[in-house]
Amino acid sequence: MAGKGLNSTGTFDANWKRHLNNNRYHFKRGKPENQIQFAFQNHWRVFRNLLGDISSGQVLEVGCGRGSMAAFFAAEGFDVHLLDISETALKMARMNFTVDGLTGFxxxxxxxxxxxxxxxxxxxxxxGLLEHFAEINQPLxxxxRILKPGGxxxxxxxxxxxLSVQTLFLPINMALHLGYTIYGGLTFNSRGLQNAKKIPLYRNSYKSNDYISTLYALGVEKAGSFGMFPLPLISHSPNFPFSLMAPFLERGLVxxxxxxxxxxSWQRGDSWTCTEEWGLAFLVWAKKGKDSDAEG
Structure with missing residues (x-):
C-alpha cells in the first residue's frame, strides 16, 4: 500500500511484515491453482479490455503490495513501475518479479x-488501495496528474x-474458521506459509459515483464503473491478507x-463483472483527454 495520509499505513506495513512468507500465490501463468490466482487472471482480462489500443508503454501500480497485478502488465511487455510506502511490500514484489523472470522499477x-x-x-x-483513504481527492x-493525455x-x-456476495457466504467462512480453530489442517503451510495474526484495516464506504464525480472534477474525458468479483472468497480467514486452504480444496473451488x-456467460459484458451491490469489489476507470495538458 502507499500513502502517508492512508489511515492504515502503519497497519499495512505491520501486516506485510507478519506475512512476509505468504507471498507466492497471486500471479500465475497457465492454469490457476487457487482462488486468488483465478481471481487475478480474471481481473487482468477485464483490465486488458479496458486499455483499448494501449498495448505497450509505461505503467504504474500505486500501492503495489506483492506486485501481483503489475506482474500481468510486465508479462505482457509493458514497462512497469511499482510504488509502495512499505519497504517490506516492495521486497516481496521484487522477490516475486525475480522468481517469475519479470522486470520492474x-x-x-x-x-x-x-x-x-x-x-x-x-x-x-x-x-485495494483507494478504499483505505478517508479523503479520496488527493490520491485521485x-x-x-501523472497520466499522459489519452492515458x-x-x-x-x-x-x-x-451486504454483498461475500457477506452472504459469511456463515460458511465462520464454520470453516471454527473447524480450523478446533482441528486445524485446513491451510497449507509448506514454504513457510503460516496464519499470522491479522490486524484490522480501515475502509471507507464511498460509492463508485463519489470516485467518478471526483475524477470528472479533475478533468478526465470519460469515466465509468461496474461491480467485479461476483463470487465469494471461501476461507477460514478471508480478511487481508487472504489465507489459502488446503490445495485440494483450492483446486475444487477453482x-x-x-x-x-x-x-x-449469458449476461452482457464480461462474466467477471456484476452490479456494484453484488460484487466483492468495484472498478472505477477513467480516460484522460488527449487534449489535456500535462498537469491534468
Missing amino acids: YVCGDALALPYPSGVFDVVLSI CEQV VFLGYIVPEKN WLWQLLLTAR
Whole structure:
C-alpha cells in the first residue's frame, strides 16, 4: 500500500511484515491453482479490455503490495513501475518479479505525493488501495496528474459493505474458521506459509459515483464503473491478507468458480463483472483527454 495520509499505513506495513512468507500465490501463468490466482487472471482480462489500443508503454501500480497485478502488465511487455510506502511490500514484489523472470522499477513513495513528473504514464492502476483513504481527492488527483493525455486510470476498490456476495457466504467462512480453530489442517503451510495474526484495516464506504464525480472534477474525458468479483472468497480467514486452504480444496473451488462463471456467460459484458451491490469489489476507470495538458 502507499500513502502517508492512508489511515492504515502503519497497519499495512505491520501486516506485510507478519506475512512476509505468504507471498507466492497471486500471479500465475497457465492454469490457476487457487482462488486468488483465478481471481487475478480474471481481473487482468477485464483490465486488458479496458486499455483499448494501449498495448505497450509505461505503467504504474500505486500501492503495489506483492506486485501481483503489475506482474500481468510486465508479462505482457509493458514497462512497469511499482510504488509502495512499505519497504517490506516492495521486497516481496521484487522477490516475486525475480522468481517469475519479470522486470520492474521499484519505488518507495507516497500515494499523496507521487514522485513523478506530470504526464508520464500510459496506465496508472491500484488494487485495494483507494478504499483505505478517508479523503479520496488527493490520491485521485495525483494519479490523474501523472497520466499522459489519452492515458487510462484503473482503480479496483474493495469498500466497507454491509451486504454483498461475500457477506452472504459469511456463515460458511465462520464454520470453516471454527473447524480450523478446533482441528486445524485446513491451510497449507509448506514454504513457510503460516496464519499470522491479522490486524484490522480501515475502509471507507464511498460509492463508485463519489470516485467518478471526483475524477470528472479533475478533468478526465470519460469515466465509468461496474461491480467485479461476483463470487465469494471461501476461507477460514478471508480478511487481508487472504489465507489459502488446503490445495485440494483450492483446486475444487477453482473448478466450481469456473463452472459458475460459465453459467454467467449469458449476461452482457464480461462474466467477471456484476452490479456494484453484488460484487466483492468495484472498478472505477477513467480516460484522460488527449487534449489535456500535462498537469491534468
